[in-house]
Structures are given as C-alpha cells and as structure tokens.
Amino acid sequence: MNMHVWAMFLLLVCAGFVPAWADEPTITVLVAYHSMGGHTEKMAQGVLEGARSVPGTQVLLKRVGQVTAEELFSSDALIIGSPVYWSNMAGEVKTFFDNWQFKFGVFPEWKMRNKVGAAFATGGQISSGKELTMLTILAAMLGNQMIVVSGGGAFGASATTEGDSPGIDEKEWASAKELGQRVAEVTWMVKSPSKR
Numbered sequence: 498m499n500m501h502v503w504a505m506f507l508l509l510v511c512a513g514f515v516p517a518w519a520d521e522p523t524i525t526v527l528v529a530y531h532s533m534g535g536h537t538e539k540m541a542q543g544v545l546e547g548a549r550s551v552p553g554t555q556v557l558l559k560r561v562g563q564v565t566a567e568e569l570f571s572s573d574a575l576i577i578g579s580p581v582y583w584s585n586m587a588g589e590v591k592t593f594f595d596n597w598q599f600k601f602g603v604f605p606e607w608k609m610r611n612k613v614g615a616a617f618a619t620g621g622q623i624s625s626g627k628e629l630t631m632l633t634i635l636a637a638m639l640g641n642q643m644i645v646v647s648g649g650g651a652f653g654a655s656a657t658t659e660g661d662s663p664g665i666d667e668k669e670w671a672s673a674k675e676l677g678q679r680v681a682e683v684t685w686m687v688k689s690p691s692k693r
C-alpha cells in the first residue's frame with residue numbers, strides 16, 4: 498500500500514469504519530494434554546488440525562501444566578487429552594482440573610460454564626481404561642457445567658499405542674481430527690447460531 502492509501506485507511510479507521518475482514522468472528526479452541534512418550538501429543542496435533550479445518554477457528558495447543566488462567570477462561574472450547582494411567586487420567590491432568598479452583602479460582606462464578614468440552618486418550622492396551630479416562634475427564638467438565646460433546650468415538654478420540662500396532666495409526670489419527678472438527682462446529686453453533 499502506498500502512503501496515500503494508508504492515510505485514507507487510517508482516516509476511515511479513526512472515523513469508526515471497521516473493514517469487513519477485521520470484523521470476522523472467531524472462536525478459540527484450547528487443546529491441552531499431558532504426554533511423556535509423545536503418543537498423546539501426536540493425537541493432540543490431530544485434534545488441532547481438525548479444529549483448524551473449521552473456518553474462523555483459532556487453536557491453542559498447550560501442555561496442561563502450561564495453561565494460564567487467562568488462556569483457560571478466554572477459550573470458547575477445551576479439549577483435554579491424557580494417557581491412561583492405571584485405568585484413569587494421568588495425575589497431571591487431574592491436577593490441572595484441581596488447579597482450576599486452587600490456582601485460577603473458577604468458583605463461585607462458574608467461569609467454565611457453557612464452554613464446549615471434549616476428551617481424548619491414549620492407552621497401551623485394548624480395553625484397559627481409555628473410555629474410563631475420557632469419561633472421568635468429561636465428568637470433571639460436567640461438574641463445571643460445561644457442554645460436553647463426543648467425536649471420533651462414542652466418548653471422544655482414542656488410540657491403542659502398544660502391542661501389535663504400536664504408535665498412532667491412520668484411523669486413530671482420523672478420529673483425533675474428527676473430534677477437533679466436531680468440537681469447533683458445535684462451538685460455532687453454541688456461540689453464533691445465526692451464522693452457522
């Protein structure tokens with residue numbers, strides 16, 4: 498842009514004109530996870546891709562211990578991923594939930610109320626706690642009056658990471674993307690029903 502165009506633009510902005518592209522609505526999806534061996538982190542990246550595929554969606558990807566109060570409370574949706582530890586969520590993820598009150602002061606205002614929430618998990622073996630892990634994550638969200646959704650599977654997206662087919666296979670990766678996409682779509686419906 499040359500000087501004259503810039504000057505005109507600044508004049509219009511000062512006069513209260515907001516260009517259409519600057520007024521585009523967005524939603525923010527926070528994807529938070531714990532991972533020691535990288536499997537849950539890889540699923541988190543799939544979730545991120547899926548959410549980002551929905552236009553106008555910003556995605557923040559963070560380890561649970563690095564999420565700030567500002568990031569948590571300013572997000573429109575939260576998708577939490579955990580490895581299965583003894584048929585349940587990892588202690589780091591539970592501590593994250595507990596810190597919503599201890600560090601962030603979620604009550605008495607119900608600061609997470611009506612945000613969309615979802616879960617994903619990775620576990621070493623088949624039938625050894627992935628669904629329980631997702632359900633306990635969803636239970637903590639329900640306790641905070643969040644709007645809980647599934648996607649990629651009945652309770653969220655999951656992967657079996659040890660045994661005959663170690664790592665994250667194509668179907669599991671696709672389920673992570675499906676979850677991210679569904680959460681973004683539902684968040685748009687909740688936030689802006691007239692636009693979607």
Ligand SMILES: Cc1cc2nc3c(=O)[nH]c(=O)nc-3n(C[C@H](O)[C@H](O)[C@H](O)COP(=O)(O)O)c2cc1C
Pocket residue numbers: 531532533534535536537538580581582583584585619620621622623625626627658659
């Ligand atoms: C302390 C501990 C407990 C575990 N308990 C289970 C379990 O109960 N069921 C299961 O399927 N996998 C269990 N696993 C395996 C992990 O869930 C699995 O390897 C997971 O994919 C690790 O995720 P990450 O690579 O993101 O760290 C356990 C692993 C650890 C370290």
